[in-house]
Amino acid sequence: MSHDHDHHHHDNELDPMAARVRALETILTQKGLIDPAAIDVIVETYETKVGPRNGAKVVAKAWSDPDFAGWLQRDATEAIASLGFTGRQGEHMQAVFNTADTHNLVVCTLCSCYPWTVLGLPPVWYKAPPYRSRAVIDPRGVLAEFGLALPEETKIRVWDSTAELRYLVVPMRPKDTEALDEEALATLVTRDSMIGTGLALEPGAR
């Protein structure tokens, strides 16, 4: 029994992609081309340091500080860098602001372009064909699948990230948040609200 169990477990461990990636890492390590410890640091960076909390800080600051909001509108890369968020897949940032009239939605129809420095690694759905195919032709249908129904008259602007600009949506500040400081505001800013597939949370919704 125990042998069967071990054998089964062994098979699971070596599912085809796990085996394929392990083979690649092994070959490159044997050749001295990659340092497995570097891979650990990369993974740790995107698991613990770079993620949507970064973007939430940017948005909360823009809500609280009109000068910062103006800077973010004019030169998002520099404004975001002032908070310490720079680098890979955030080299050329644009911030797009939702208004009472217009809702912004970001997609990359051609691959998976996404503002890593402020949102971390993209979710699976963002990289998958259903979202990439439909965001540009049926954004309201897509938003409904996220539970978001916008008023009929709201204009929808879809930004297809076809070049190296990376887009951060600045959602509208929720009502009844005048008393909140930046830290409290940041807790209302979801990842999806910064892609455009959601809105910022109302206070008390969490």
Next chain:
Amino acid sequence: MNGPQDLGGQMGFGPVAPEKDEPIFHAEWEKRALGVTLAAGAFGAWNIDESRHARESLHPTDYYSSSYYEIWIKALETLLKRHGFVTAGELAHGTADGPGATPKRVLKAEDVPATLARGGPCDRPVARQPRFAPGDRVRTKNFHPQGHTRLPRYARDREGVVEALRDGFVFPDSNAHGNGESPQWVYTVVFTGAEIWGEGADPTLTVSIDAWESYLEPA
């Protein structure tokens, strides 16, 4: 190329499936796939445009049945073979047979934070004056190149308005094929839903792309 990656407006893929409290990685191998892809990118043997082209050059059947990390790994194997770092035989049996090509650099653990924080900016000076200005009406090219391009099919031969002049950027259609960075001005161009999708388009919809100058003609 009119490849499987060019998804805008395609139909039949079903609903988006947002996952509640989605984990950052869905399997241990995805973590290694991310790390190996970034570490191999640091070799300096290819650029982001060549790697995107390797991904979209997967057979459509393979592309559509693969998760994105699978697409990354399959394309990475192509790039590593093309540039002489590994052989098909090595990939088949999973161990190194001997040395291969020499990379420009090997990413060490201690250099990872600085490397990620620096990224790979691809803005470049462009000697010519920009041909277009915000407010100009433009028409996108109608073309179907065999090679890499970042003008999606749904946005070809469409009339729109230049909303912003961005910056000079490396031209992917050239850079992906080793033909140089040939930087051009990039513009954000906005189209109405009706211009792109015609009958039945959402009247509240506008779509923008970021377009290199040679994708555009005066309308």
